[in-house]
Amino acid sequence: MKEEKILLSHGSGGRLSHDLIKKLFLPNFVNDKLSKLDDGAILKTPGTKLAYSTDSYTVDPLFFPGGNIGLLAVYGTVNDLAMCGAKPLYLSCSLIIEEGFPLSDLEEIVLSMKKACSIARVDIVTGDTKVVNRGNADKIFINTSGIGVVKRGVNTSGSNAQVGDLIILNGPIGNHGIAILSAREGLNFETTIQSDLAPLNGLVNEILKYSSDIHVLRDPTRGGLATTLNEIAQSSRVEVEIEEEKIPLEEEVRAACELLGYDPLYLANEGKLVTFVSPHVAPILLEEMRKNEYGINSKIIGKVVKKSEGLVYLRTSIGGKRVVDMLTGEQLPRIC
Amino acid sequence: MKEEKILLSHGSGGRLSHDLIKKLFLPNFVNDKLSKLDDGAILKTPGTKLAYSTDSYTVDPLFFPGGNIGLLAVYGTVNDLAMCGAKPLYLSCSLIIEEGFPLSDLEEIVLSMKKACSIARVDIVTGDTKVVNRGNADKIFINTSGIGVVKRGVNTSGSNAQVGDLIILNGPIGNHGIAILSAREGLNFETTIQSDLAPLNGLVNEILKYSSDIHVLRDPTRGGLATTLNEIAQSSRVEVEIEEEKIPLEEEVRAACELLGYDPLYLANEGKLVTFVSPHVAPILLEEMRKNEYGINSKIIGKVVKKSEGLVYLRTSIGGKRVVDMLTGEQLPRIC
Numbered sequence: 120m121k122e123e124k125i126l127l128s129h130g131s132g133g134r135l136s137h138d139l140i141k142k143l144f145l146p147n148f149v150n151d152k153l154s155k156l157d158d159g160a161i162l163k164t165p166g167t168k169l170a171y172s173t174d175s176y177t178v179d180p181l182f183f184p185g186g187n188i189g190l191l192a193v194y195g196t197v198n199d200l201a202m203c204g205a206k207p208l209y210l211s212c213s214l215i216i217e218e219g220f221p222l223s224d225l226e227e228i229v230l231s232m233k234k235a236c237s238i239a240r241v242d243i244v245t246g247d248t249k250v251v252n253r254g255n256a257d258k259i260f261i262n263t264s265g266i267g268v269v270k271r272g273v274n275t276s277g278s279n280a281q282v283g284d285l286i287i288l289n290g291p292i293g294n295h296g297i298a299i300l301s302a303r304e305g306l307n308f309e310t311t312i313q314s315d316l317a318p319l320n321g322l323v324n325e326i327l328k329y330s331s332d333i334h335v336l337r338d339p340t341r342g343g344l345a346t347t348l349n350e351i352a353q354s355s356r357v358e359v360e361i362e363e364e365k366i367p368l369e370e371e372v373r374a375a376c377e378l379l380g381y382d383p384l385y386l387a388n389e390g391k392l393v394t395f396v397s398p399h400v401a402p403i404l405l406e407e408m409r410k411n412e413y414g415i416n417s418k419i420i421g422k423v424v425k426k427s428e429g430l431v432y433l434r435t436s437i438g439g440k441r442v443v444d445m446l447t448g449e450q451l452p453r454i455c
Numbered sequence: 456m457k458e459e460k461i462l463l464s465h466g467s468g469g470r471l472s473h474d475l476i477k478k479l480f481l482p483n484f485v486n487d488k489l490s491k492l493d494d495g496a497i498l499k500t501p502g503t504k505l506a507y508s509t510d511s512y513t514v515d516p517l518f519f520p521g522g523n524i525g526l527l528a529v530y531g532t533v534n535d536l537a538m539c540g541a542k543p544l545y546l547s548c549s550l551i552i553e554e555g556f557p558l559s560d561l562e563e564i565v566l567s568m569k570k571a572c573s574i575a576r577v578d579i580v581t582g583d584t585k586v587v588n589r590g591n592a593d594k595i596f597i598n599t600s601g602i603g604v605v606k607r608g609v610n611t612s613g614s615n616a617q618v619g620d621l622i623i624l625n626g627p628i629g630n631h632g633i634a635i636l637s638a639r640e641g642l643n644f645e646t647t648i649q650s651d652l653a654p655l656n657g658l659v660n661e662i663l664k665y666s667s668d669i670h671v672l673r674d675p676t677r678g679g680l681a682t683t684l685n686e687i688a689q690s691s692r693v694e695v696e697i698e699e700e701k702i703p704l705e706e707e708v709r710a711a712c713e714l715l716g717y718d719p720l721y722l723a724n725e726g727k728l729v730t731f732v733s734p735h736v737a738p739i740l741l742e743e744m745r746k747n748e749y750g751i752n753s754k755i756i757g758k759v760v761k762k763s764e765g766l767v768y769l770r771t772s773i774g775g776k777r778v779v780d781m782l783t784g785e786q787l788p789r790i791c
Contacts, residue, residue, distance in 0.1 A: 123557065123558055123559070124554075124555045124556065124557060124558060125552050125553070125554060125555065125556040125557075125558060125561065125586055126554065126586070127554050127586050127588065128586075129552070129584065129586050130552065130584055130585045130586025130587075131586075136584060139584060140584075143561070143562060143565055144565065144582060147565050147566065147568070147569040148548070148565075148568070148569060148572065148578070148579040148582075150578040150579075150580060152545075152578065152580035152581070153578070153579060153580050153581065153582070159581050160547075160580035160581040162544075162545055162580065162602070164500065164503050164505070164604065165502040165503045166500065166501040166502015166503055167500050167501045167502055167503075169500070169602075171545060171547060171580060171602060172547070172581050173547035173548070173549045173582065173583050173598070173600060174549065174583045175550070175551050175583055175585050175598055176585075177551060177585045177587050177591075177592075179591075208498075209496070209498055209507060211496075211507060211508070211509035211600045212484070212509070213509045213510060213511040213598050213600075214511070215511050215513060215551070215596055216461050216465070216466070217461070218460075218461060218462065218788075219460050219461065220460065220461040221459065221460060222459055222460060222461060223459070225461065225479070226479060229479055229480065229483050229484075230483065232483070232484070233483040233484060236484065242484070242486040242488065242489070243484040243486075243489060244486060244488035244496035244498065244507060245488070245489065245495050245496040245507055245508050245509055245600075246480060246484075246489070246509065247510045247511055248465065248466055248472065248475060248476075249466045250461055250462070250463050250464075250465050250467075250788065251466075251513050251593065251788065251789055252788055252789070254590075254593075255513075255515075255592070255593040255789070256513075256591070256592050256593065257587065257592065260551055260592070260596070262509070262511055262549050262598040262600075264509060264549075264581075264598075264600035266498070266505075266507060266602065268500065268501075452554075452586065452587065452588055453585075453588070
């Protein structure tokens with residue numbers, strides 16, 4: 120490790136995050152569950168297979184168009200469990216609060232978490248609260264972990280993409296990233312761009328009817344679609360090709376990206392998933408997904424072309440083809 | 456809720472922590488698992504009973520006599536699972552790191568966690584890393600959650616104390632609290648007081664041979680022995696009586712408490728447990744516990760006297776008797 124200090128990019132979900140994981144965490148916390156680097160671990164317990172995941176939420180601002188840190192802390196972990204092909208059941212909730220934080224804000228966050236748990240049908244069953252001196256944390260950080268039961272026959276993993284698989288995305292990308300950015304910087308666009316924050320376990324439940332043909336399920340959060348596809352391509356050792364014009368993007372998000380110089384492929388999402396599926400089930404799955412409120416705008420955005428060391432190509436709308444790399448550097452700290 | 460701001464005492468583990476739990480968290484996150492207020496939740500899954508717990512560690516300083524935040528994050532959650540009568544198996548690990556944190560310190564922490572996992576025989580199977588801007592957090596906070604399998608026949612709970620039960624404590628109290636305090640304030644005592652930080656799952660495993668007679672298992676961490684006994688007395692609706700002269704206390708800790716005006720009953724411990732057991736097994740258990748390296752100084756410190764609304768009395772060494780209340784206010788923020 121040549122860098123001597125932790126940089127913001129170490130938390131970006133991109134290249135430096137992966138370096139940290141591969142050079143420091145994996146060699147020390149060595150076990151077959153962690154090394155898969157999926158959104159959660161799969162645990163075999165007597166009688167059942169469990170999915171287990173954790174995330175700490177440090178989003179700034181706490182309240183943003185389309186959500187708040189409480190909703191994010193519930194849906195974020197629910198989605199990670201869903202991406203393991205699991206039915207999320209139980210969450211833990213651990214708060215780190217800065218001394219002086221308004222109780223009314225805490226109440227609003229807790230009420231949001233209550234609502235989110237009810238919608239996603241999970242229970243917060245254990246928790247912890249720490250308060251640190253003023254200036255030792257910024258307002259509030261929330262960790263949730265979660266446990267879900269993996270459905271029978273499910274065998275999805277980022278390392279399970281097959282040559283020939285079609286890639287389905289459930290809707291437009293970049294909304295969460297731009298929503299946070301605009302809330303933080305006080306930017307005014309013509310319309311307010313809302314975060315896409317949503318629980319995806321219902322949508323996943325629908326598509327897992329076809330579980331034997333679903334090879335990968337992932338939510339492109341930090342680091343965006345580009346980083347997630349790179350992770351999958353590398354884990355599965357395949358070459359992925361996506362088509363620019365097929366990737367759903369709201370007009371306002373496109374405009375904001377042009378204005379601010381962001382590439383939507385690297386913007387965080389909180390209600391999106393990509394799934395790699397056998398080509399013959401793709402049309403049926405697409406139809407099923409479009410029936411769900413969080414899948415109405417689902418599209419096939421690309422395919423797995425061949426075996427390789429793990430590369431992602433983008434066919435641009437003007438007919439070119441370029442490599443899409445993992446996020447390097449940090450686009451927006453504290454995006455989730 | 457009359458207070459308008461979060462106070463340090465809301466994170467003390469004492470009175471205000473309980474108020475927050477009872478007024479805000481329990482009414483909103485309502486379910487039978489959370490409402491037991493034990494160190495973890497007990498989950499019935501097909502084929503097995505699981506224990507599930509979480510804690511965020513914000514200890515300051517990160518490195519202290521007898522341990523560091525990495526060891527604490529592993530052993531703390533291992534102990535919470537053990538207190539559920541479970542064999543700890545899997546941990547999650549989520550880091551919130553301040554930009555600029557030295558990578559060498561992170562490496563040292565990770566190596567400590569590796570060592571702790573090996574000693575406690577658990578695996579870190581899933582994780583997350585967030586980096587926040589300089590000044591938005593103080594160095595590093597670590598959340599771990601954990602899953603364990605509850606042994607057959609185990610039915611311990613803070614609400615399960617029985618009239619007649621004897622109370623066993625596994626060794627001297629207050630070391631962790633004084634160790635942190637002295638490290639933080641740069642105090643020099645005649646000898647260095649070490650934290651009692653230790654994994655207790657091995658010791659618990661030994662005593663669970665007698666599980667049908669073990670009614671309560673708890674580790675007196677934040678808020679100290681006094682707060683833990685009050686929690687148990689209230690949950691079980693019993694009156695507890697402990698004897699001052701029976702409570703093990705190292706001479707240096709006693710001296711430091713006198714010097715600094717602390718009551719050891721309220722100081723945090725990280726390698727202590729109290730267990731409430733049927734009187735007829737107490738002598739055998741005591742013998743078993745003393746064979747374990749973390750139970751050599753085990754003692755019977757008191758008993759459950761009668762049914763009541765939940766009170767704890769201390770018989771002092773000069774023959775008096777006084778009520779021992781839950782911790783009010785905050786003794787030492789960021790103790791764990």
